[in-house]
Structures are given as structure tokens and as C-alpha cells.
Amino acid sequence: MTDTNTISRDEIIDLISAHADADRVPKKFKVITDTSDFFRVDYNDVVVLNNIPYWVKRYEKEGRFGIDDQPKYWVRRAIDLTSGATKILKLVFHEKFETKIGDIAITCFRSPKKEARILDLVADHERFMHGTWCLDRAGNNIRILDFIYGRSIDNIITDQGQDHHDYFHNHFPALLHDFIELVKAISFLHDHGEKHGDIRRDHIIWDRKRRLYRWIDFDYNYMHGESMFGFDLHGLGNILTFLVGRGDILVADLHKHQRALFDTLWGEDLNISYKNRVANLAKIFPYIPESLNRILLHFSQGATIFYETTHQMLDDLAVAQSDVARQTGRSQ
Template identity: 55%
Template sequence: MDEDVKYWVKRAIDLHSGDAKIIKLAFHEKFTSRIGDIAFECFRSPRKEARILDLVAGHGNFMQGFAVEDEKGNVVRVLDLIHGRPLSKYIEGLNVGHRTYFTEQFPGILEQFMACIRAIAFLHEHGEKHGDIRRDHIFIDREDHRYRWIDFDFNFRHRENIYAYDLFGLGNILLFLAGKGDVLLHDLRDQQSSLLDVLQEEDLNIVFHNRVANLKKIYSYIPESLNRVCMHFAKGANWYYESATQLHHDLEVFKNEWQT
């Protein structure tokens, strides 16, 4: 990303085919992330990304590539270039109101995102996790319009559900897509919105406390079945999703109800 320059990521040309490639050199870092009161120790693992590249070879919802070791034993990944842009940039560039977006464009976007959720479920079924699920880590391939996950090199240590960090990442993307962007408290304050009077602490995102998760309080026409899914990622949630398959199932229920 232009605003997040990674000096260990290089562009290259395959001298045999002439195709553009991305080369990711070995780089290690650690940081701590929190979801509510749960702390996750995160770290970058080139070897994990190499394993996943091998696992998802030929899978249409993941970036493609392979890994090699250099003479020092560092794992270097050689990636096919995805000609497209991040999902986040696409959503932010849509110049329509929320209701028009939600009625006309969100159904197709949700269908593609649900394919991405199934792809994450595929990783989990094989004992792997993405590790850094964000809306700018889904690229829309302009050649076939397919949504593709990128950047699998983050890993994290866990105590209970090893996939929890991925699941909350999926929830944050869902809220972003359903809201046509983040619904931020400071924007509502700047607008002196009367909606602030109906929002409570339990309506806010469990990870990012300045974002609204209870979108139905903002957009009353959002179906209750979708809002129930969104509320699993709110501070007032009674329980959280334990698998990507559960999340996908509930979105499938919403989609089928909405289409009838």
C-alpha cells in the first residue's frame, strides 16, 4: 500500500515469462493486539505464509505464489501480481447514498465477501489462520472481479479459540461493507446527529470503540437478520462466533430471507 511502505517487499519481473511479481523478503516483528479484554501476541512468520501459499495453490480467493529459501535459510515468497485494488478503496470510491448502495450494490458485494469467508473457513479446516484480516487485505481482481485475500504472514499466540482473531477481523469487514464505510462517533458528533441520543455503549464495536456496530440504529431499513449478525461484533454481544462457518451460515440465512 502506498501509505504503508514495506521496505522488505519488492517488485520484480520474471525473466522467463515477463510477468510482474512481488517478492517478500524475510522480515520479523512482534506486537500486541487486543479484542475487548483479550490480548493477542502477534508476530510475522514468513514460513507460515509459505505453508499457506502451498495450501491455497489454485484457490481463486487467495493470492498465488511460491516460497524459496535463500542461502541463509530465509524464506522468500514470490507472488503473482493481482491487477486490481483493495476492497476498501472500492467501497470508499462509490459515489451513491447508503440506501441506494445497500439496495443495488451490497447484495453482490456480500456474495463475494461470503466467498471470502468460505475461503477463511478452508484455512481453519486445515489448521491455518490468516492472521491479519483487514478490508485492505482483500483485493478485487479486475480481470475476473473475484475477491482475493492477500498477506498471510501474521501469526498470533492464543489461549482459547485459535481462530478468534480472524473472526473478529471478518466482523469488522462486514460492518464496513454493510455501513458503506465505518460509522464513526466523531462524525455523528460533528454532524450534531440526533442518532447520538439513541446509541448506547453496547452498540459500539467491541474492537474499535469509536465505531458503531448496531447499524440498524443508523439505517432503519437494514434487516433485523443482518443486524443480528453485526451485533455479534458489538460490545453488548452475549456470545461470539466460534467459526467462520457459523458466520457464513447466518449471512446465508439473511440473504435467503432478504431475497424472498
């Protein structure tokens, strides 16, 4: 998977001409084989990897830490000029930050090698993004990802149902089925000694072509203590809480609009990491089955027992799924 390039600039121009109108063929562009300085990669440049030219277009964006649409200059959408397929090029960017679960500090960092390793592992698994990787001329590990056409799960569920009762009884059972399949996919990683590393709701995409939800973006790694998979499990708990609540149930909103419910809350009812979010959702929506709410309480301030493996969580989810089906009359 090392880089070997022999394609000429004239050949690249011919390939661009085959995929674009004459007036869209750029008069000036760089042919890049060393992506070390990803800020040098501009719109209409061509990145050549393993002798395949990728015509660079926009950079991708992502919301993180409450900030929407942060540009990711190291993640570029591009056209594979040999096939016309849209790809995502993930260039090397070393980032490190610290987060907390309760009082436990966790150091997270980007690892291109780890993401490349997982891409090889999940190449035949339908619940993950797919792609390849190679080293550019300078030895940078570049991931070349198949573009998934679809929306993230958080942008989908808030449109479902007239209200929470309608959503929970008519839409949530199918979402719970999909969520369980996604947890099984993470279990597949864990069983192979790997972590996703950045489990968030906007990293689950509904693939319109395949008609299923898929995990994306697993280049984060984290330094773990006794629990290798604890951070992944915490992410799964946050997503499940979001799905059950049809969005985040915020303390400030309850205080402003539903004061009677707000007055029933204690500190132990709140999310272990996000103290402005309610984890004990049965206090807000009393029709939530106890077995389902018990799972959510594993991720609350009042939790004394935590999941150590996805298999433990899946066992509880199976019971909750049966109870949800019994209550709603819908298995999925």
C-alpha cells in the same frame, strides 16, 4: 525449494536488455543471493532465487494503525527476467506487536514459514493470492507472489451508490455474495488447521483479470488461547460491518452531523475493539434486516455470544442473504 544459482552477471545483463530499452539497462547493480539485510536491496538490483533473476523495482506500501502509505522495505515489486511477469518478493522481516479485542490481549508476529505453507495449500484456490517460495543462499524463506492487478475492497465500495440507501439496495447484495465466498475461503483455511492471521479490508483485492475478490498477505500468525480462530473471525466481522455501513460509521461524525442519531447510541452499540465505530448499524439505517444486524452485534461492546467457527457465521450469513434479497429484490 533451496536456492541453487549458476546464472552469470552477463546473462543477467542480456535478460534485462531483452525486457528494457538500452538506456534503461543499469550500468551498476548488485546481484543478490542473500537477502538477510533487505535494506541492501536497492532499485535496479537483481535478486537471484533458484537461478531465476528478479529485477527489483519499487517497494510496496501499506496503511496500518491509521497511518497511510507506510513503506514495506521487505516487500519489493520485481520483474521475473525469464518471463517478464511482475512479481512481489516478500523478504524475511520479523515483526511482533500486541493488539486487543475487548479486554483480551493478542500477540501477533510475522511467520514466513506459515505464509509459505499456506501458499502451498491454496495453490489451486481462486480466492487467495498465489505464489511460490524458496530459501535464499542464507536460508531465508522468500515468498515470490503473482502480482494482482486491482484495487482493495475498501477503495471500491465507497464509490458505489448515490447514498447509503441506494448502495444498500442496489450494490450491497452483490457484495454480500462476494463476502460470503470470501468467508468460505477462510473456512477452507480453518478446516485445514490454518489461520489467515491479518484479516483486514485492504487485504481483499478485486482481481481485474479474474473478476473476483481475493485474499492477500497471510504471513501474520498469532498466539491464541481457547479460540484458535477468534482473531480471524473478529476481522471478518469488522469487514462485514464496513461493507454494511458503506464505510466506518464514526461516533464523532454522528455527534457533529447527526446529533439526533448520536443521542440514541449506548456503549453497547459500539465496536468491541474500535470504540469510535458503530456496530449496531440498524440504529443508523433502519432498513437493515434484523438477521444481518444480529451478525454485526456479535462484534459489538454489548455482545455476550461470539462466533467460534466460520461455519456458525456462514449459517447466519445465509439467513441474512435471503432477507437482504427479499428486501432489495436482488440476490446478488
